[in-house]
Amino acid sequence: MKGRLALLSLLLLFLSLSLAGALPEWPVPARAAQRVLKPGKIVVRGRWPKRSRRAGKKTKTFYQVSVGRNFRLAAGGPVRLVLLVRGLRRGQATFTLVKGTSQASVTVDLHPAVSRGMYIALEAGTNLVLVKADRDFLVRPVKVRRRPLPSEQEVKWQPATPPAAAARQPAPPSPPGQGVGKKATGEADKPALPALPPLVPTPAPEKPVVSPVAKKPVAATTPQTSPAPPTTGKPIASPLPPAGQEKPAARVQVERRVVGEKRISAKPPLDPSGVSMFGQRGLWRVWSSRSYQTRSVVVSSSVEFFKSSGFITSGDSNQRLQGRLVAAGVPLPGLEINAGFSIISNQNTSFDPSESQSIGDPFLGVRYGYQLTNWFALGAGLQSVFPTGRKFSQLSTEGISTRILFAFDFMPLPESLISLNIGYHFDNSKRIFDYPLNPAQQFAAGIYPHDQLLLGLGVAWQFGPVAPFLEYGSALALGASDMGFSDSPNWLTLGVRVWPLRFHDFQILAAADIGLSATGGSESAPTRTPPYNIILSVSYDFGSTPPPDVVEREVVRVEKKEMPCRMGSRPTGAGSRVVGRVVDADTGKPIGSVRVVMGGKEPAIFLSDPEQGRFFTCPMSPGPVRLRVYRDGYREDSQVVLVSDRPETPVTIRMVRTGGVAHGTVKGTVRSVTGLTLPALISVPARNVSFRAQRNGSFSHRLETGSFDVLISMPGYVTQRRKVKLEAGDVVILNVELYPKK
Structure with a gap:
């Protein structure tokens, strides 16, 4: 019983000493801090809501962090990582990062759809990083093995200076009635608070300082000059001027105003090519190396018609009507896949039967193009036709014909296009039928006796929404001793392409073929080319994305200087002001015209004295506040100051030079x-x-x-x-x- 009472007494004594602060903080075991964290391993501590966001062509997972919460990240070093951050809405956010006894501050312009990067380099061992911001944000850590990119902000760690301890200035004596036993330095000996949020001060009513002698407003000029303190290795602790004699520092409000806005409408694309006969991008029969936009789906329908007398034999009357329905898509940049089918109806009065039909000849093709320079592009494509067989209703596998084409584009100007096609046609149409056909049926079925060497040349020029073009095509028979150039089809195509809509989604094409050789007139001719052919085509691009309108804003930078509060008299009551000094970290000399920023969304900005580097803030309630300093030729710095309940809280800020040139x-x-x-x-x-x-x-x-x-x-x-x-x-x-x- 006595042993239990003694053990209980020891526990109560230990608990009382811990609450009184007499015992040190209980150490964290090293094994617990370094558990399962190998070099290069990154672990997110805690549970955070996950959000999926689009990053390029993929979807990535981000962690959502609310304002005021610390995002905890453990990493086994040495390791380099990038924190990709986004905002729930557009706006600027200030991030505070804490790692052990080091801290850093980074300001980032957040965007809901664009990731901003913060580059972090961690040393060997286990590193626990806390990330905090003044607004809600999304974050995704990514391990990298490279140096920071120009678009990324590199996190520069700085030692966390204990508040008010860096200055080590003697505190004024305690007023009567203050509690006994407190240290003379007040809050100076407390540890630093690296992850405290900034405190926006409440300035006093803005009134001019009235001199007791002149009774006129005192201008915001520099304080009275006093000899600079000697440069030593110890922190500078110079006494402040007595209350009522120092001159106030002007508060500078910097804002950017939009004085003018001009909206410039996006211009239509400059590209004279469009949907061709089989769905590829080109003129009509000539292919182009250019492609539609990625993930575009193009649907096209075309009709061809001609009527002629004495076409196959003397005295006959022949007419042909041909229709096509084509769909093309671009799954990857430069890669096109097209498919469709055609229907042909031909009628000739000199043969029996007089009418022949070819129903549902499907075709399938693929093409890839790549633009090497601004004026040259090349590509290659494959097109296969699956013709109908017996009775024009069955597919003939033996009659599959394939053409291979290589396209070369020359673009001396953005509105011009010169396309050259060279290819080979493996024509197996002669194997479709196993019984003889009359010449009219052969022409209707598109039967050629030999393979062909394909040549094509096209020229186009765009005039706004209209683009006329000219084509020459030839299909030279190969391996045929009984066929010459005059027996091979040669034609000339004149056409115009019109885009009624602004961004060229909808296309209308009208063209005419003119036969140059093998135009018929002889029943024994091996091939026949219509003397003319009328072409009409309409198409629509369902996947094109119009470019956004450009908005030009004329922004001016406006600086306002105003008196934030009465600096000439010491505050009374609970308010306290920060009285600081900015000096060079190397020489110890004061730095003037330094911008001291205090606060977050609506910051208060103060200027240090040009000669002595001193600044005075408005009275504020006790608590932590973050000061950020800016000066051309020096590195941006920040420091957390714990404002005491005394009238003044002294602080000294040391800035490091960046080479002297901003x-x-x-x-x-x-x-x-x-x-x-x-x-x-x-x-x-x-x-x-x-x-x-x-x-x-x-x-x-x-x-x-x-x-x-x-x-x-x-x-x-x-x-x-x-x-x-x-x-x-x-x-x-x-x-x-x-x-x-x-």
């Missing part, structure tokens, strides 16, 4: 008006810099800040000049569309 980034994409990416030359004469965009048209380059002209040039296109104003740390998006020279 830089920004200019990035974007160069395309032609037809949507073709261009490796254009980008020149900045004021900075004596020239660089070339990549093959996909994208570019990104760091430049010194200032206002300058950017020239974008490309052979065959009109050079464009853009005015750019670049500030420190800014990223200017410059998307350019070049117009071809006339």
Whole structure:
């Protein structure tokens, strides 16, 4: 019984000491921290709602994190990873990342459909990373083995400085009535709070400071000059001017206003080609190497008709009506698959039976095209026809005919097209029937006695929604001693293509074939070409996506200076202000004109004194607050300060130089008006810099800040000049569309 009482007494004593803070924090076993975390392994801690989002052509899973919650990520180092973040809606978010005793702050423009990357490098061992933001976001960690991309923000870890301990300034004596036993430094000896949210201060009523002598408003000028403290290895702790003698720092509100907006309608595509006879993209009989948009589905219907006298034999009257129904799709970029069937009805008065029909001749084809340069493309295709056999109602496997074509496109201008086709036709139509046919039936069934060498040349030019074209085609018989060039079909096609709709979804084609050789007149002729042929065709593209309209906004940067609160008198009651000093980390000298940003969605911005680097904030309630400092030539820095319940909370911020010259980034994409990416030359004469965009048209380059002209040039296109104003740390998006020279 006595042993149990003694054990209970020890437990109560241990519990009381723990609550009083006399015992150290219970250590976490090393095995528990490093459990199953091998180098390169990434584990997401906790349960988070999962959301599927489209990333390119695939669907990826993101974790949804609410505002105020810490997203926990454990990783076995050394490892490099990228945090892909998205927002539930558009807007800017500030991310706070904590790793052990290090922390970092990153500002990201979130977008619901575009992922932004934060590049993180972790050292060897087990790393626990906490990620927090001031708004809801989606996150997906990805392990990489590369350096950060220009579009990614690299997370730079900095040691978490204990609040108010970095300055180590003596605190004023405790007022009467304060509790006994507290330390003189107040909150200075407490550990740092690396993941605390920013606190938006409530400024006092904005009133001008009135001098007791002049009774006039005091302008927002620099404080009184005092000798700079000596540079030593210890932190600087210079006394502040007495209350009522310091001059206030002006609060600067920076906003961007849209003073003008202009909507530019997207222009129709410049491409004179369209839906061809068998569904491929081309002119009519001549194929093109270009393709429809990916995942497009094109449906086309065409009718051909001719009527002639003395076509097969003298004194006869022959007429033919032919119809086709075609469907084509593009499952992958450049790859087309087409299928359809045709119906032919031919009538000749000199033969018995006088009417012949070929019903449902199906065909299937595939074609692939690739554009090598802006003016040249090539492709290859395969087309097979499955003709009907006996009684024109049964498929004939022996009569399958296949043609192989190679297409070469030349585009000297975006609105022009020159296509050359070379191919071979394996014609097995002579094996369809096992009984003799009269010449009219042979013509109706499309029977040729020999294989052919296919040649085609087409020229087209687009004038807005109208594109006339001209074609020449020839099918030279091979392996036939009894057939010459005059016995082989040769024709000339004149046509026009019209797009009634704005983005060329709907197409109407009208053309006429003119036979140049083997146009008939002899019953013993091996082949026959109609002397003329009238063609009408309509088609619709169900999968094309019109380009979005471009909105140009004229944005101006406006700075407002105003007095946030009365800095000349010390606050009383529960309010306290942060009184700080910004110095150079290497020399210890004060840095002036530093922007001190406090707050999140509606930040308060203060300027440090140009000579002594001092700044004063508005009175605020006790608690943690994050200060972010910006200055040209120095690295962006942030620090968490724990505002005490005393009238003033001192702090010293040290900034590291970046080389003395401020830089920004200019990035974007160069395309032609037809949507073709261009490796254009980008020149900045004021900075004596020239660089070339990549093959996909994208570019990104760091430049010194200032206002300058950017020239974008490309052979065959009109050079464009853009005015750019670049500030420190800014990223200017410059998307350019070049117009071809006339």
